Amino acid sequence: MLAICRIDDIPAGESVRFDAHVPIAVFNADGEFYAVDDTCSHQDASLSDGFLEGCFVECPLHAALFDLRTGMPSCLPAKRPIRTHPVSVHEGWIYVHVIRQEEVA
């Protein structure tokens, strides 16, 4: 579990990126916080640079959409999901439980 920042540090519609074993992006989707791998599953875009729409993020390069709740892509050119990481908020702080590759079945 990593303390990332205060909830006020990520306004609605914005994101922060931090480095764990891989870069991870944390989004504030209208008050809900989500953490996913920052690197797009298509090529090398940083999803924290992308555009948030509801709980979907649009990749800033080729516009693939990912559901932040599940990591699933909903349109081309992405075909593989991105990893999601559980987030909890405690006393105004955002914590991310970073899932490593090997923990994914």
Added chain:
Amino acid sequence: MSFHNPIGSGCRRDGGLMSTLAIVGASLAGYSAAQQLRAAGFDGRLVMVGEENRLPYDRPPLSKDFLTGRLPAGELALADQADVDALGVDWELGRSAVALRPGEAAVELDDGRRVEADGVIVATGARPRPLPGAERVSGVHLLRTMEDAVALRAELVSGRPKVAIVGGGFIGAEVASSCVELGLEVTVVDSAELPLADVLGSRFARLCAQLHAERGVGLRFGATVAGLVTDANRVRGVRLADGSRLDADVVLVGIGVRANVDWLAGSGIDVGDGVQCDAGCVTSNPAVVAIGDVASVYRPELGRRVRAEHWTSATQQASTAVNNLLCGYTAHEFRAVPYFWSDQHGVRIQLAGEPRPTDEVTVTDGNVAERRFLAQYTRDRHPVGVLAVNHPRAFARARRALARHPRYVPI
């Protein structure tokens, strides 16, 4: 084609009485249409006819990371096998459609068989224009398909060929950049004094020329190709109209494309520079829609048709067209800010909107000298486009803002 959904009967998003649909062209636009049809609930038979004998793949890397060898062929697939299987499509790959017979509700294939269908999605894309007289000269390449890219790459990585590129558009520029990465000597020839100026405006077209020059790409702009120098049917160079000669072991021709509409001759579907569609990608026959590089789509705000050759247009038009086909009439119009990207010499260029060379350009974020910036194009003080260089974050927001701007004027 038999037309089951009478106009005004209301939109049946699942296709109403249509039981079989045929998609002709199994690439980005065609595959997107198949995905959208299933997503819309169409559970009838779906036949996909594709001239290339492979499952749909992505073309943009063909001039970029695939050509340099950084991205293997397998990575180009538009879908994994499981997704392909889940779509439930009857594939007719390695087969081309040779005729559309609306009266008989059939698509005719090159092996003489027919696919009977209640509706057809035309997604046959475009093919590169050859250099006149160069069609059968070895060492001269066009670039559109995986096969083309494999053949070009094979020549680029054997020995140290000198490369000449005819045409300084995006494909030519990207191939030049890939040649530099492969350590090759490369020259770009273009009859325009400043290629890409029509698309990016002169300021950023000059920046592109500068990127080439900095990486050692030879530039012969304002030079017309008069012919090829050949030896025993193998290219040895390019002859220019001023009488000079450029030595080359490999020549790539990137001088534009022509829409694949020939197979529609005699079908009664209006074609010109592309399949003539209304604003909803519907052709002169309401049971036939056209999408992607082959489609010339009416734009009410311009009062004319536009045939876009961008990746995102193909996927976005698929969604509009599929909905209209299932509805049986033009219930939706295609409205999207055109968007494309290009990667060259380590620089990522993104452009949205349709700027003209005469538009005013303002850099609003970052700076040009550092090669990381966002620029806005305005015409009569109205926003008409945004361009980003190595600045995807600013671009993602600016593109959305442009689409939503109440005074956005597309041309």
